[in-house]
Amino acid sequence: MRFTFTLVLCLLVGTSAWAQINSDSPFPVLFRITAPAAIAGTYDYGTQTRNDVMPENWGPTLSEDLSGEVVWAYDAPGGELPDSLVCEGPALGDVAGKIALIRRGSCDFSAKVYNAQQGGAIAVIITNHYDNPDDTPETLVGMLGGDNFDLVTIPAIFVSRNTGELIDAQLAAGETVTVLFDVRAMYEPYVVWSYHTPLDEFVPHPGMRVNFANIESDDEVDVTVTATITAPNGVETVFTGNSIVAPDADSVIIVDGEFMPDTIGTHTVTFTNNQNDEVLETAFEITEFTYALDSNDETPFAVGPGEADFANALRYDAGALIVTDEDGAMARFASFGLGNAAELVAAARGAELPPLLITLYDADGDNDGQLDFTDPNAGANTDFSELSAVAFAEYVITGDEGENEMIYVELEDLLTGESPITLEPNEFYYLVLSYDDTFTGIGVAPTYTSSAAVDYLLFRVGGTALPVTPIITSQFFNGGWAGRTVALRLHLDGFVPPPDTNLDDLEILDADRVTIAPNPVGDQLNVLFKLEGLAGETQLGIFGADGRQYGLHRFESIANAPVQLDVKDLAAGTYFLSIFTPEGYRLEKFIKL
Known part of the structure; x- marks a missing residue:
C-alpha cells in the first residue's frame, strides 16, 4: 500500500532539545553546559511562556549567545538560614554578573527571576523540585509568569532534577560550572x-x-x-x-x-x-536486522509516569513506528528494558504482577491507504484499539532483570500461532509495550529503558497525523517521554539475541493442547485443556486489542475438563486469552459478539 504524506503543521505533544527563550521567539537556542568536562553537553529545558490564563509572555527574546558562570542564589526569609528558593527580595550570594541557580517552589517563576535580576544576575536557571509526585527526574515544564512578568529583562530556563543535580554536584565539589545559551540559525x-x-x-x-x-x-x-x-x-x-x-x-x-x-x-x-x-x-x-527509534546511547535511563499520573489510568503504553519497504519482511523478536523490575516485585508483596504485553499492530489493516486510528490532533481519546493486532507476546516480570538490560521476547502470529511474523510491503506498523495494573492495583508503574531524545518529523497520512513515538497513560502523547525516547525494538528473522541476555524462553503449548469454544462467543467461553497431568497455578488473562486487561482468572489445579469463563459483560470486539500453565504458555484469539 502506497501512502501520501503531508507535513503535520500542528505537532503533537512532545519535547525536543531545541527550544526558544522565550516561547514566542523565532530564534532556536540550545542550552549547553561547557564546563567542567565531566558534565559538558547539551541539555533539554523549559522556557518562559504563556497560556490562556496568563496570556502575556515575559522575559526577553534571546537573539544572541549568552554565557556565564553558574552559582547558587539565596534569600534569608525571616532571619532563617539562607535558602535557594529566592522568593523574599533581591537574591543574595555571588550572583552579580553570573547565572543564578534557583530551586522551584514557594513563589511564581517571574518573582524568582526578578529577584535574581535585582541581585545582578544576567540569567536564571530554575531546577525542578521533589514536591510533585507526578514529576520524574526528567520532567520539564514551561514557566508561566506572575505578578512580576513585566519587570523581568533577563532570560530564564527550567531544567529537570537530573540536570539540576548534575550542576549541584559539581558546585558542591568546588568546580566552576559555566553554561552557554547557544542561539543557532x-x-x-x-x-x-x-x-x-x-x-x-x-x-x-x-x-x-x-x-x-x-x-x-x-x-x-x-x-x-x-x-x-x-x-x-x-x-x-x-x-x-x-x-x-x-x-x-x-x-x-x-x-x-x-x-x-x-x-x-x-x-x-x-x-x-x-x-x-x-x-x-x-x-x-x-x-542487519533491527528497527529501533532510540539512539542506543551509552547512558540508558528508564522513564515512566509519576505515581499520581499512573493512578489516574493504571496503564503505561509505549509505541514505536515501523515502516516497511516495497518487499516487506519477516519479524521474529521484540526487545525492551526495565529500570525498576525489583521495585515492582517488592511492591506486589507476593501477589502476581500483571504481565507486560508486546503487541504488533498493522496501522492500515483494511488496506485503504488510511490510518485506522483517530487523529490525535483532533483531541480524541486515541489508543491502539482501533488498529489491527497481528502479533503478540507476554513477559512476566521476575524481579531478577538487570536494570536497563534488554529483554527479548519472541512474537507469535495471532492467526497461525507461529513465528516469524510477515510484515506486508509499504506498510506502517506499531510495536507497543503495554502494562495494565487495573486488576492487580499495585499502583507502581514500570519504567522503560530509554535513550536521549531522538526527534522525528510528523506527517499526515490520508489526513490523519502519524505519531512516531506515542505514549499512552491517562492521555495520548507523542514525542517520547520527558525528553527521552523509549528503547522498543523489532528484530527481523535471522537476528540472534546476544548471549547472557534476558530471553523469554517460555515453552509454547501446541495448538492441540488448548481449545476454546465457542468462537465467536456470546456469554460463556469454554477452555478445554489436554495436558499431560493435573496442572497447578494456572492463570487465564483476557486482554483487548488495545493492550488493556479485561479479566484475570487463577486456578490452583486444572484437570483435562472445560474451564468456563463468564464474558457476557465484555463489549463486542476482538480479545486475546493468555494461558499460563506449568507445562507452557499459549495465546488464543476470540471474538465477543
Missing part, C-alpha cells in the same frame, strides 16, 4: 524514519530537511544548505537545498534527492550553510 534536522533500520528494509525519508532562522540580517537572505552523509566506509554523498528567508523568520529547507544506504553501520549527516560557519550534525544507524 540551523536546527531540527530530519533525515530518517527511524534511528536504526535494517539495510534491506530502508525506506528513504520523504524529504531530508533542516530549519534555518535568519537571525543575523535585516534583509531577506538566499540560503543554500548542504547535507553531507558520510557512510562507515568514508564514502560521502552530498545533497543541497535552497530557500529565501525573511529577516527574523525561519524556513524549512528540504534538500534535493533521496539517500539509499549500501553499508551497515553508523552514518553521520553534517549540515552546513552559505550564511555562517555553523555546523549541525546528526546520525543514524543501518543494521
